[in-house]
Amino acid sequence: MKILVVDDSLLDRKLLIRLLMKSGIPQEIIQAEDGDQAMEVIATNYRDICLILLDWQMPKVSGIELMAGIVKIPELSQIPIIMVTASGSEENKNAARQVNPKLAGYLVKPYKTEELLAAIKPFLR
DSSP states (O other), X not given: OEEEEEOSOHHHHHHHHHHHHHTTOOSEXXXXXXXXXXXXXXXXXTTTEEEEEEOSOOSSSOHHHHXXXXXXXHHHHTSOEEEXXXXXXHHHHHHHHHHOTTOOEEXXXXXXXXXXXXXXGGGOO
């Protein structure tokens, strides 16, 4: 199974991936730098993706737009999504849950390692 990390910041992707690897997460970690690239990755890997860690603010297609597209496709809507973003307002949290009522989590950057690991643990197979 694979974890997809979607973030336009290369540094944020590297930090998150390194944290997951150092924590002994056995899943393969794949990545995308924006929503367009994420859709391509999802299209070819959706059967193997057990979790998406998704940034909100990205160029081209934002995380919220990507998530809105994912939840409309039955084969993809079952993939758990955790927002990992600097957008920590209650308004944004509510908007994310309106777009995806099954949202698996919402972490605000900077997050604590324990917080991230606790959020993702239930979705690792």
